[in-house]
Amino acid sequence: MKRTLSLIFALSFSVLFVHAQDIKVEPPFWYAKMPTEKLQISLHGEELALWRVSVNTPGITLVNQLAGDSENYLFINLTISPDVAPGKIDIDLRKGKKHKKISYELKERSIDSNRNLGFSSEDVIYLLMPDRFANGNPENDTIEGMLEPARRDDPSGRHGGDLKGVQEQLDYIKELGMTAVWLTPVFENDQTPEYKGYHGYAATDMYKVDRRFGSNEEFVAFVQACHDKGLKVIMDMIHNHIGDQHWWMKDLPFKNWVHDQSVYGNTSYRGSVASDPYASKYDEDKLIKGWFVNEMPDLDQRNPVLADYLIQNTLWWIEYSGVDGIRMDTYVYPYKEYMARWAKEVIEAYPNFNIVGESWVENVASESYWQEDKAGEDDGYNSHLPSVTDFQIHFAVRDAFNSDFGWESGIMKLYYALSQDRLYSDPMKNVIFLDNHDIGRIFSTLGENPDNLKMAYAYLLTTRGIPQVYYGTELAFKQGPGEWGDGAKRAEMPGGWAGDERSVFTKEGRTAAENDMFDYVKKITNWRKSSKAIHEGKLLHFLPTDNVYVYFRYTDNERVMVIMNMNDKPMTISRKKHIEMLRGFSAAEDVMNGASIDISKDFQVPAKRTTVLQFK
Template structure:
């Protein structure tokens, strides 16, 4: 039996998603739970014909019925249980009676998995590799088109499903690890059984929140994938969405409550203005459009003010963390749901898993609007208390984009980066920010920077040496281009050549890459692996100097290590003054370039090449 098949077999035995035998005409979520969880509360959502008219009862030592709620639809019953920490793994019976009719559910509490490499969190020690499973590699062509699912594989369509899957990513974990990456972030892998017209290969329109999409693999395969990543020293970040679902979600045929989703006829689609959520002068009209409007017409907007829905979503999160062993979550559209709900969600997740980490997507225009969402934000007095550890730092992306495209000036060029970082006092902890050059929603950074390899190397070096948690979008190491359209899915979400059988070449091998791709790949690999060795970059303080003459100099330092970074945007070499930077250079006689290995004499003024970011370890 092959290694992957053996892994899947073992996990199927210990993590099967169906639990023990249940009443065949009832759907129960979560499908099973765990004994000795960090929370004693368990909500069971039971779905079946007229089940709301039944009364639930449980007779099991250590398990107490707290309450039961019937939905507006007669086909839902929500049962709330309290499970004592003393209750052992095993099964218990839940009976539902309606007159003379009785239904019995045999529900399983599984033992928690005891492994050191589970739920580890992520931090500034990590470099995150973001990829889209559908576009990375096709490891199992047999699941490209699944009978009974609405959208078949359409590899010739830029926005169609191309067949990439979990097995494809698994097959290339060594490629990711050898780059120097320490964590893998997959765009959502939940079932997205949407119509071909919507094109849901991206995963952000869930139709079942307890299932991995079969075109990516199975629940058991996902658990095996996480385990394989951990075995290679890679963490896994799961992408979740609590703002919306897909319009083909099974709920939409029979909503549990009338207020389960917002009324599209009343609110239409959202205004996509996340700044409204923290605007002290925002109108109720604008706020309603943001929070209650649907993201797109095919994505019904969830109303988390419904208590049963809020409990369901939080519990679903805890289930996936415990079931799969993931190390972190990236929460999509964090600013769009109700603030109080998102705060409760983050608080309960971190309380249950203290070593875990969460980053919320906060796509806004200013540092002030970004920092508002981070836990323990300073200086706020509007009464909102956030529990979100990390935010997606769009301000770094904007600053890099503008620095290379607006020309040199008092307020442009490298000053954009300086201004962004000089506002870090607004964050409770900027080292926890996830920083990036681009992602799956933005034009490829290589094209944004004019498709100049020197510019990409400069920007990448900045990303890996400034404060925060770097996230690298797949293909950056190969200088992927944006293509004819910045927003074209076939460009910013391109396939990795060699990920599909029959591809003419494979970028996963040196021989399959072009000379230009190998040059960038080598640069990224060397710098990313070096970062693992530098405590100053991973944990140290930042000190920077105001850019002059299109040159930006900053230092990362601890008591035991010092790194000097020089961004020279000029075409020609420039002289770096020792005297200007003496407060950080005093006591150091030379610096070694981490890329070339060249030694620089720091006892006097020295020169650095044009269009480079020079990274020196000081000796």
């Protein structure tokens, strides 16, 4: 009789107890003793909105549970005491007699001090696209069940580069003198072949690395490998939009998580509207609520559950991977109040961390608006964003080599850009660049003239700010076929794929012209590592005259003189004109060739060269 009752009880319990393997849980785990006590857990599964939650772990309080507009979502808000140790939390869900249990893990935080270090003007950032850099694992080029296969013959298709490939070439990046690596997004982008999502900016799962790049674990290993070689890692994120194949789009948690494209259409791409005191409501809505492209649903961060989800996702990746900084894509397109909250909470949680926001706008005033602690803003806005992408420096370099304004040369654009630095709260924190993955290759922009590229590169590494170098610049990559389309800007690195005829990762595999540019970049980039005047010094410049621009970087103990001679002939530099910075010095060293230069009197500099002199 006892055996029969036991069997009946067991059968009845198996009917009542429902296993939780069919529930998608985000974040997949969390950490004990995090900088924030708040934790929002998102649960997705059939009719979960009808279930009730309880948590009975000491030190953990269930604040509330929220059902989504979809009955398949449940959001659990917890507070976790700093006293709670790493381990498992049992989350119980009940609906009538049915019972589900989720065993949720709080992991132990890393004690490694060589992580989450931030980046600064001491660094030179190397920007690369994993899909186009190197293919370390051909087995993951095309994944069964994922929508887009590898198509190397298509300039805008997926080519198969991955994390393993990049990791195998870290010595190449290190040799160049780079100190940080910025990868375009590694999130899953399971988009259709027609969309071409190799670039990573259309996330379909924000908690997964795209399997064609590798795994979450491989990304963590990549970050550790970079740290072991003294390289920092900057992670690219996007909170303005997702991909239209994101798993949310099949079952939106809340109807207002995504702006209605039928009402707002696509964005105007005019970022200056966000800081314009006279902007119309129509233009504001077009910028903020319009979709970036048809395949990128635009997120509405005013929904508090979505805002918490996105901020928490950021904190999870920082803690999980150990990355040192974040580059936030399309920073001026979302609601600026949300972006300020996001930046503030991230920096408060990780004080040594750094963030650069992509602020692609048309002028210095619009650019400076987005940097933290900006004084004099009538609207009282503080972005809490440490660093902005300084597009004004890119525009100035482009125009310096390609414009003639009659009575003054294009090089004045460099002077004009820096002369407005008072508008920034800290221009030394600006990330400066010649080009990137969205802009035409700088070598082609500068007329495919190696002298022009060397001049521009030396300027980039000696002016104020944090230099970012786009992969291939060190090899004078040209704009590829397809005129100015995206694929033409994002060529493969020869030698990154098995069977390539040559490898630019070796001296023997590079052409004479490539080695010449590589050696130039390597020399000046490695020199920059030791220059306190460049890292933290003040800047003083002189009005360009006769197509020559002179500026100094200096501290109390070190002084560097930079002379950009745009002319096709040598030019004489007046000691008298520059005496306020030359007084007390009679000799300087050319950092590129080690030559001693007599500056006790007027001296000459070569044609079409940026001469960098370090004072003795």
